[in-house]
Amino acid sequence: MAGIYVHVPFCKQKCTYCDFASYSREIGKAEAYFACLLKEIDSRALELKEKTFNTIYLGGGTPSFVKAEFIGATINRIKKVFSVTSDAEITIEINPGTLDEQKLAIYKAVGINRFSIGLQSAYDERLCSLNRIHTAEQFLYACSLLKGENISVDVMIGLKDQKIEEVKATIDLAIKGGANHISVYALTPEEGTPMFTTYLNGELPSEDETTELYDFARDYLSTLGFERYEVSNFAKKGFYSKHNLNYWRRGEYIGLGVAASSCIDDRRFTNTEKIDEYVHCLLNDKYAEIFSELIEGDEIKNEYIMLAMRTSEGIILSDYTKNFGSDFLIDYKREISDNQKYLDVCDYSVKIKDDYLYVQNQIIINFMKD
Amino acid sequence: MSKTPKNNVRNFCIVAHIDHGKSTLADRIIEMTGQVSQRDMENQILDSMDLERERGITIKLTPVTMYYKAKNGEEYKFNLIDTPGHVDFSYEVSRSLAACEGAILIVDSTQGVEAQTLANCYLALDNDLEIMPVLNKIDLASSRCDEVAKEIEDIIGLDASDAPRISAKNGINIEDVLEAIVNKIPAPVGDDDAPLKALIFDSYYDNFKGVICFVRIKDGKVKVGDRIRTYISDKQFDVTEVGVFSPHLQPRECLYSGDVGYIAASIKSIEDTNVGDTITLVNNPAPEPLPGYKKALPVVFSGVYPLDGSKFNDLKEALLKLKLNDAALSFEPDNSMALGFGFRRGFLGLLHMEIIQQRLEREFDLDIITTTPGVSYHVYKTGGEMILVNNPSKLPDPSEIEHIEEPVIKASIFTPPDYIGPIMELCKEKRGEMITMDYIDARRVCLQYKLPLNEIIFDFFDSLKSRTRGYASLDYELSGYQTSELVKLDMYLNGDICDALSVIVHKEKAYARGRAIAEKLKDVIPRQMFEIPVQAAVGGKIIARETVKALRKDVLAKCYGGDITRKKKLLEKQKEGKKKMRKLGSVEIPSEAFMSILKIDSDN
Numbered sequence: 001m002a003g004i005y006v007h008v009p010f011c012k013q014k015c016t017y018c019d020f021a022s023y024s025r026e027i028g029k030a031e032a033y034f035a036c037l038l039k040e041i042d043s044r045a046l047e048l049k050e051k052t053f054n055t056i057y058l059g060g061g062t063p064s065f066v067k068a069e070f071i072g073a074t075i076n077r078i079k080k081v082f083s084v085t086s087d088a089e090i091t092i093e094i095n096p097g098t099l100d101e102q103k104l105a106i107y108k109a110v111g112i113n114r115f116s117i118g119l120q121s122a123y124d125e126r127l128c129s130l131n132r133i134h135t136a137e138q139f140l141y142a143c144s145l146l147k148g149e150n151i152s153v154d155v156m157i158g159l160k161d162q163k164i165e166e167v168k169a170t171i172d173l174a175i176k177g178g179a180n181h182i183s184v185y186a187l188t189p190e191e192g193t194p195m196f197t198t199y200l201n202g203e204l205p206s207e208d209e210t211t212e213l214y215d216f217a218r219d220y221l222s223t224l225g226f227e228r229y230e231v232s233n234f235a236k237k238g239f240y241s242k243h244n245l246n247y248w249r250r251g252e253y254i255g256l257g258v259a260a261s262s263c264i265d266d267r268r269f270t271n272t273e274k275i276d277e278y279v280h281c282l283l284n285d286k287y288a289e290i291f292s293e294l295i296e297g298d299e300i301k302n303e304y305i306m307l308a309m310r311t312s313e314g315i316i317l318s319d320y321t322k323n324f325g326s327d328f329l330i331d332y333k334r335e336i337s338d339n340q341k342y343l344d345v346c347d348y349s350v351k352i353k354d355d356y357l358y359v360q361n362q363i364i365i366n367f368m369k370d
Numbered sequence: 371m372s373k374t375p376k377n378n379v380r381n382f383c384i385v386a387h388i389d390h391g392k393s394t395l396a397d398r399i400i401e402m403t404g405q406v407s408q409r410d411m412e413n414q415i416l417d418s419m420d421l422e423r424e425r426g427i428t429i430k431l432t433p434v435t436m437y438y439k440a441k442n443g444e445e446y447k448f449n450l451i452d453t454p455g456h457v458d459f460s461y462e463v464s465r466s467l468a469a470c471e472g473a474i475l476i477v478d479s480t481q482g483v484e485a486q487t488l489a490n491c492y493l494a495l496d497n498d499l500e501i502m503p504v505l506n507k508i509d510l511a512s513s514r515c516d517e518v519a520k521e522i523e524d525i526i527g528l529d530a531s532d533a534p535r536i537s538a539k540n541g542i543n544i545e546d547v548l549e550a551i552v553n554k555i556p557a558p559v560g561d562d563d564a565p566l567k568a569l570i571f572d573s574y575y576d577n578f579k580g581v582i583c584f585v586r587i588k589d590g591k592v593k594v595g596d597r598i599r600t601y602i603s604d605k606q607f608d609v610t611e612v613g614v615f616s617p618h619l620q621p622r623e624c625l626y627s628g629d630v631g632y633i634a635a636s637i638k639s640i641e642d643t644n645v646g647d648t649i650t651l652v653n654n655p656a657p658e659p660l661p662g663y664k665k666a667l668p669v670v671f672s673g674v675y676p677l678d679g680s681k682f683n684d685l686k687e688a689l690l691k692l693k694l695n696d697a698a699l700s701f702e703p704d705n706s707m708a709l710g711f712g713f714r715r716g717f718l719g720l721l722h723m724e725i726i727q728q729r730l731e732r733e734f735d736l737d738i739i740t741t742t743p744g745v746s747y748h749v750y751k752t753g754g755e756m757i758l759v760n761n762p763s764k765l766p767d768p769s770e771i772e773h774i775e776e777p778v779i780k781a782s783i784f785t786p787p788d789y790i791g792p793i794m795e796l797c798k799e800k801r802g803e804m805i806t807m808d809y810i811d812a813r814r815v816c817l818q819y820k821l822p823l824n825e826i827i828f829d830f831f832d833s834l835k836s837r838t839r840g841y842a843s844l845d846y847e848l849s850g851y852q853t854s855e856l857v858k859l860d861m862y863l864n865g866d867i868c869d870a871l872s873v874i875v876h877k878e879k880a881y882a883r884g885r886a887i888a889e890k891l892k893d894v895i896p897r898q899m900f901e902i903p904v905q906a907a908v909g910g911k912i913i914a915r916e917t918v919k920a921l922r923k924d925v926l927a928k929c930y931g932g933d934i935t936r937k938k939k940l941l942e943k944q945k946e947g948k949k950k951m952r953k954l955g956s957v958e959i960p961s962e963a964f965m966s967i968l969k970i971d972s973d974n
Contacts, residue, residue, distance in 0.1 A: 188927040211922040231925055247930040268935055361924040362899055365945040
């Protein structure tokens with residue numbers, strides 16, 4: 001099974017930490033963009049007609065910011081030309097400040113069944129300083145519209161002067177809104193964002209302080225019945241994100257739209273970040289790929305391990321064997337023994353011990369071949 | 371080209387304090403005599419190694435032969451011998467001075483006479499050279515030629531009233547210098563028909579010709595086909611090529627007394643051509659060699675280990691190749707419990723060490739670990755036997771030691787009087803004993819100190835500069851050994867002793883230094899999966915402890931979708947970084963850690 005990712009590069013205003021391909025002054029190009037997106041969908045579907053897809057994910061930007069009709073048309077077209085399973089997980093990212101009943105009606109009508117809400121913080125002053133366009137109140141309103149739906153909420157940690165109380169309040173608010181899946185992301189200051197200046201000024205918490213917040217979130221979510229199934233993702237049983245799990249199992253996916261990445265038949269490729277370039281290419285019956293790389297040999301294993309080790313399941317031995325035709329315990333005998341202190345090894349899987357999941361890079365790099 | 375009459379030959383060098391414009395003046399002289407076309411002129415042409423140009427210092431000596439048509443209508447042959455400007459290389463300087471009849475003494479007219487000006491000037495006087503002062507940097511607003519001319523007279527006792535006043539940088543009054551060379555520096559004396567005496571003042575290894583000896587012919591002549599022998603190494607060779615420097619090698623038929631040039635004789639080892647040695651003819655030997663030969667003695671020692679233990683042979687090859695070019699470098703195999711097989715190297719000084727270090731990394735692309743530099747101790751054992759110890763891990767058990775002697779230096783520090791206080795304080799911290807303090811004039815004092823060498827090889831020079839806002843300058847010479855209360859300071863990482871980090875220190879400084887090293891190591895050792903105690907110990911007793919806390923967060927953020935390629939690159943980079951680390955027991959240490967403890971300011 002494979003996944004489909006659709007990128008919607010529009011937003012009302014840019015958050016201070018955001019370095020994704022998202023543009024706050026380009027909404028006028030939405031019509032042209034979605035027209036080209038449909039072209040890309042048709043064309044990719046032809047190439048991939050042998051493959052079956054069980055997840056669709058609309059990310060951004062703010063997919064809920066653009067006209068719902070664009071979203072509806074996109075999903076409908078995907079379902080029409082790709083082979084999408086009837087029980088597919090279809091997720092849309094929502095900014096609470098942009099959702100209304102009419103939009104939601106269209107989303108539901110085309111089969112969207114999972115709503116990933118960017119909350120980030122329960123504190124309005126924080127939301128304001130991050131240049132978010134919504135309040136905690138608006139979050140609850142959006143949740144009230146989504147009542148009974150499958151809701152995921154994003155929570156940020158590692159923000160300036162952030163205390164455990166804020167993380168707790170945010171998780172509490174997410175629960176109140178009905179979340180059954182919560183992602184806890186540590187802020188990564190990216191160059192070129194306003195947040196980077198804050199970082200350079202030394203105003204962000206240290207890694208140890210961020211780890212305190214993370215540990216709190218992990219423990220607190222555990223008491224609330226959320227399992228950590230990946231280093232940053234927590235969910236109630238049965239609510240794991242299939243789309244993301246596909247990434248971590250190194251499954252195949254096709255990315256559509258600007259800045260979208262794909263991995264098909266071990267070829268990784270990425271589209272341009274620029275809307276104009278994307279539109280130009282598609283209008284000229286070309287893809288807008290700016291990067292393409294065939295992953296071969298040990299590189300495939302490196303990727304597989306780097307991704308799988310993020311999950312609490314770790315390397316599932318049978319899945320490894322299915323992918324590579326050999327036994328993980330034999331292929332990595334030395335690495336496993338060198339790192340045994342940090343690993344749980346059983347008949348079924350090899351995974352990083354809970355306590356070391358947050359320092360996993362140190363372990364993963366020992367498994368990567370040159 | 372016909373042979374220039376001896377009367378029209380001038381052999382000279384340029385001596386100066388560092389940065390007073392020596393290489394720049396050399397460039398101008400070469401340019402003015404048309405030796406190198408403007409087009410080929412690269413600034414500081416004599417500093418041919420990249421490293422030299424980068425650091426603005428001269429390491430290897432590079433002579434050059436030029437022709438100058440003087441105002442009196444005659445053509446003169448100039449042999450300019452460039453000299454290294456750093457105290458580490460003072461022996462090399464003295465030998466190249468011995469190849470000359472005169473020296474241009476450049477003094478920065480904004481700075482005046484500095485320690486090295488004096489030191490080099492005395493060296494030149496020792497070699498009976500005619501010294502010709504030149505005042506440089508007259509283009510600068512802060513130039514004060516009259517005062518500095520008086521200073522030269524007062525301090526050195528040279529008449530500087532008619533010294534050329536120039537700007538080497540801007541090419542002002544360079545001709546005055548050329549004329550002064552003709553008029554003031556004596557022509558060489560020597561007898562073409564006497565037995566050959568050629569002074570080796572430098573040499574380097576050429577892949578095709580073997581060792582190229584830079585020589586000054588004092589007496590006699592030498593040509594291709596002559597069978598020659600060296601005095602010190604007592605080896606015989608057949609001359610394959612002789613010539614001059616333009617500044618590249620330019621073969622000639624014969625070199626005569628008074629000439630400066632080179633001899634190639636398919637010599638395989640640079641150790642056969644010691645600087646200061648004399649070359650003569652086998653069938654008509656000179657009865658005795660030229661005076662003044664000294665073997666270059668290493669004074670600073672440090673270990674070098676390949677980061678990757680399997681590269682030991684590459685390191686050995688690289689050292690052998692460097693040795694071809696650098697007779698002052700010595701090394702012998704060594705091994706460390708912590709670092710495996712490597713070498714213990716001896717250097718003329720810290721600068722020399724740094725240069726070798728960088729050349730190993732740049733020219734041979736080796737990842738190496740250098741251990742803390744130290745000096746060579748005379749250790750007297752209870753049985754009366756004396757052993758030389760230049761590797762802390764080889765120091766015998768304290769119970770077997772009767773006493774230890776450490777090398778001391780005589781340091782001459784020149785400073786404006788304002789900084790006497792801070793300098794005395796610094797020297798006291800460094801266990802110095804004052805010998806004398808002389809007021810040279812109202813603005814300049816010379817402090818002479820006896821200091822243990824191992825105190826100054828660390829950060830003495832930097833501290834001196836920072837405490838005197840750059841005004842003080844330093845020159846030193848080794849002056850023997852003295853008994854001292856020394857102990858071995860050991861470092862433990864995660865409970866295991868790390869012999870490569872051991873140092874020999876004075877007993878009273880062990881605590882402070884142990885603490886400082888532990889603190890420094892705590893900062894340079896990256897956090898790892900577990901807590902790492904860093905301990906300093908003397909004679910098994912722990913005197914300081916720091917802790918490298920366990921790593922708590924090392925994870926790629928938001929790893930999904932398109933990020934994967936970029937995130938994978940991040941991990942690969944992290945893996946590369948790990949390769950640059952050396953594993954000691956279970957602890958990974960970056961190679962810089964070994965050197966970083968050098969940079970500990972002893973004040974903290």
